[in-house]
Amino acid sequence: MPTPVPNAFATGRNPQNAVVAVTEGLMRQLSTQEVEAVLAHEISHVKNRDVSVMTIASFFATVASFIVQNFFFISMGQDRENRGAGVLIYFVSLLVYLISFFLIRALSRYREYSADRGAAFLTGSPWMLSSALKKISGTMKRVPEQDLRQAEGMNAFYILPALTGDTFAELLSTHPSLEKRLAYLRKLEREMRG
Numbered sequence: 001m002p003t004p005v006p007n008a009f010a011t012g013r014n015p016q017n018a019v020v021a022v023t024e025g026l027m028r029q030l031s032t033q034e035v036e037a038v039l040a041h042e043i044s045h046v047k048n049r050d051v052s053v054m055t056i057a058s059f060f061a062t063v064a065s066f067i068v069q070n071f072f073f074i075s076m077g078q079d080r081e082n083r084g085a086g087v088l089i090y091f092v093s094l095l096v097y098l099i100s101f102f103l104i105r106a107l108s109r110y111r112e113y114s115a116d117r118g119a120a121f122l123t124g125s126p127w128m129l130s131s132a133l134k135k136i137s138g139t140m141k142r143v144p145e146q147d148l149r150q151a152e153g154m155n156a157f158y159i160l161p162a163l164t165g166d167t168f169a170e171l172l173s174t175h176p177s178l179e180k181r182l183a184y185l186r187k188l189e190r191e192m193r194g
Helices: 024-029 032-047 050-057 059-075 080-123 126-142 145-154 167-172 178-193
Strands: 008-011 019-022
Touching: 008 032, 008 050, 019 032, 024 032, 024 126, 032 050, 032 080, 032 126, 050 059, 050 080, 059 080, 080 126, 080 167, 080 178, 126 178
Parallel strands: none
Antiparallel strands: 008 019
16 A cells, blocks of 8 residues: 555455555564564454454444434434434434444453464464564654544554544553553464473
8 A cells, every 4th residue: 555654454344355454664664584573463354354353343333323313313203202212223223333332442451462372373473473563653753643533534444543632542442552452462482482
């Protein structure tokens, strides 16, 4: 992909119809072994069918979001006696959406750890993925925020999110923090050596 932002992602409904993409920025910045580790991470997403898992997991949130966003248009045609049921449906949908929102992000963070684990075992070198993540993160900090905002819509797909924030933002993030991922990869390295 022609962008200086170093990143990669996998997409596709199943392994037979999957695509792994890397940016020019990633190819320029990382060593061959680090690129292999990033590709192994993305291939793990494909192998684990993460795009399908996340799509299915998002179904209820999508339906609830549709109801919440369109509630006022849907309820305008109802008579006063039926509005109470409409309001109840609205609040239940809002609750389902909010709960689903946080659960989907937690599931996404779990899938990232799983892909990190897959990459560690595919390459036999979790430290290469750690090194790649550090380089990508360091470069992201130097990329102008305007450029990162343009890429923010793809955060769920990227190996590292384009923009990161504070602790509350981590709860909303599709990816674990860099620090937590590095600690997890160090743990995997100890397991593999021991």
